[in-house]
Amino acid sequence: MAKDNSSHFPQPDQVLNHAEVIVSEQDVDNAISKLAEQINSQHYSAPLQIFCIMNGGLYFAGQLLRLLTIPVTVNYLHATRYGDKTQGQELQWLVKPKAEDIHNQPIMLLDDIFDEGITLEAIAKECEAFKPSSLQCAVLVDKNHQRKPESGFKPEFVGLSVPDRYIFGCGMDYKGLWRNLPAIYAI
Numbered sequence: 680m681a682k683d684n685s686s687h688f689p690q691p692d693q694v695l696n697h698a699e700v701i702v703s704e705q706d707v708d709n710a711i712s713k714l715a716e717q718i719n720s721q722h723y724s725a726p727l728q729i730f731c732i733m734n735g736g737l738y739f740a741g742q743l744l745r746l747l748t749i750p751v752t753v754n755y756l757h758a759t760r761y762g763d764k765t766q767g768q769e770l771q772w773l774v775k776p777k778a779e780d781i782h783n784q785p786i787m788l789l790d791d792i793f794d795e796g797i798t799l800e801a802i803a804k805e806c807e808a809f810k811p812s813s814l815q816c817a818v819l820v821d822k823n824h825q826r827k828p829e830s831g832f833k834p835e836f837v838g839l840s841v842p843d844r845y846i847f848g849c850g851m852d853y854k855g856l857w858r859n860l861p862a863i864y865a866i
């Protein structure tokens with residue numbers, strides 16, 4: 680008999696009906712425009728090597744890239760620790776950085792959310808090992824709580840601050856769903 684996964688994977692419409700918009704599409708777009716202005720005003724020694732952190736960083740990277748006027752290259756890294764859960768687990772690496780993409784070059788990591796910071800700090804550490812000329816991180820949202828890395832690591836560029844709730848939309852998923860929404864929702 681087929682396994683019934685319905686309690687783990689709710690109907691997409693049900694998720695949306697039980698959620699509220701916490702950041703509107705307009706406010707997300709404005710925040711991304713401001714981030715683009717800040718990044719465009721930086722001075723880099725060479726084309727900026729942008730790394731989108733998959734999967735969540737995809738929406739943010741796509742929206743930001745079209746507003747960047749400086750020369751960039753685009754690549755991706757893939758590490759995940761939430762899967763279909765709303766609590767973080769151990770970090771799993773799927774695509775790691777390579778020395779030739781990083782050594783002596785200005786690097787920018789793009790991700791959707793800085794929550795407990797474990798993912799981005801681990802990715803930045805892995806990249807730092809290849810000695811970039813500079814390394815900066817930009818995130819669409821920073822979740823507002825005190826459970827941040829003890830090292831003090833944090834992204835240089837932050838678009839929005841969000842309350843300590845599980846959120847989705849703008850690249851962020853709820854059990855794999857709704858990364859495509861242009862506003863930010865909370866359950």
Ligand SMILES: O=P(O)(O)OC[C@H]1O[C@H](OP(=O)(O)OP(=O)(O)O)[C@H](O)[C@@H]1O
Pocket residue numbers: 732733734735736758759760761762767790791792793794795796797798799851852
């Ligand atoms: O700051 P943290 O508490 O470490 O959480 C932030 C990370 O969690 C999400 O990734 P997830 O593991 O859900 O994978 P995904 O990008 O495929 O959604 C998000 O995209 C960040 O990379």
Ligand SMILES: Nc1nc2[nH]cnc2c(=O)[nH]1
Pocket residue numbers: 761792794795844845846847851852853
């Ligand atoms: N979708 C989503 N992914 C996350 N990863 C870390 N925190 C969150 C969150 O609130 N929502």
